[in-house]
Amino acid sequence: MANRSDTKTRILDAAEKLFAERGFSETSLRLITSKAEVNLASVNYHFGSKKELIRAVLARYLDVFMPAAADAIVAVRQENANASLDAIFSTLVAPLLDLNQLRAEGTTTFLQLLGRGYIESQGHLRWFITTHYGEYLGLFVNAVAESAPHIPPAEMFWRLHFTLGTVVFTMASADALTEIAEADFGEHNDIEAVIRKVIPYLSAGVSVPLTKDVI
Amino acid sequence: MANRSDTKTRILDAAEKLFAERGFSETSLRLITSKAEVNLASVNYHFGSKKELIRAVLARYLDVFMPAAADAIVAVRQENANASLDAIFSTLVAPLLDLNQLRAEGTTTFLQLLGRGYIESQGHLRWFITTHYGEYLGLFVNAVAESAPHIPPAEMFWRLHFTLGTVVFTMASADALTEIAEADFGEHNDIEAVIRKVIPYLSAGVSVPLTKDVI
């Protein structure tokens, strides 16, 4: 067969779509290769294993998003050293939406992949992300911590994981939720609308004073 | 072999532990039956299928928790018709901790199972929970909604799912998180401590005024 557009790319494109929709372990290599119209063995030839394919799919997004997000955060903090928590979270909106220019439905796909990645795959994707993109994560965590200086580090640790849970769960089931919301309340939400809904929720939770302080 | 303590119960006990630790699809029937020291086929004999075993494991907790939680909420609202959001969420703490008297590590196991249930199993557990325990869920949703009357229903729908995400994700990975927290910050948190951390976070997020209102 003639050399049609890069087998490797065809695999990645088909895989990311299916992974986002159905999760990693629920997506077989046979399904991916049939959608991509390539041979089954080509996955192991080009990527070595399914595990490495999953990492490659995520890396293709993270390599674009992480530097862009880091730049945006640095820029915001240069403008305003006391940027609010809302402002820090909002900084991520543009880099997220820019992924739609990278690929169709890029933003949704990326966020769903991220959700699947943290939920499934007992730790190996967590490890991959924190070791390969740890500096970016640290930058973000610092920015959040300094925007809520009244929250001690140990408490912030928990609250950021609460936040991670909110984002990851919401995005992994975003499609189902928007459908229900449309059916029950008649309001249509695209991915940007959902992101803009979640930001105030997150910053309120992260920055709420400790109960000891209140009493 | 002599009639040792109920095969059915042995299966349920082994299954709930493994399901909570590793998730449903990552736990094979062979692993369950070997831990329970029963024959492989007895699962299908007593429960019909793996899917029905999963439901039975969850039902054993939900049948205890849901009525207890509903009673607690009704009681709190009778005492104080204007109970705060924090009070509504806190109402669930006692019924949750009471599960530790039902079985060892009952609270943690139940919350982890709930998390796995909503994350995995593309919808069939969601359906099972909402159809079998929908009245209890409705009671809770109403209590929350009336404690935050400034949040319109459509917005509340989203925020409650954000909340669900926080709880589900946190609990599904509670073991890993408490370990990290202990290693990094030297503070030990049992399941009750985590629950008490998450409540102010949740009520702050759910009740935060809409951004339109603020501007």
Next chain:
DNA sequence: GTTTAATTTAAACGAGTGTTTTAAATAGAT
């Protein structure tokens, strides 16, 4: 105590998985 029903056992089934192998086809370099 015999018969009947309920339960446990061991073995196999059939379908699905990721991966490997071996050969054929294609591309690029000389």
Next chain:
DNA sequence: ATCTATTTAAAACACTCGTTTAAATTAAAC
């Protein structure tokens, strides 16, 4: 055009999974 390395192709491998079957055992009923 020939040689070499890369890529694609079809098939088989080795394994795990949930489920089913049919015989053996145990418990219950009469």
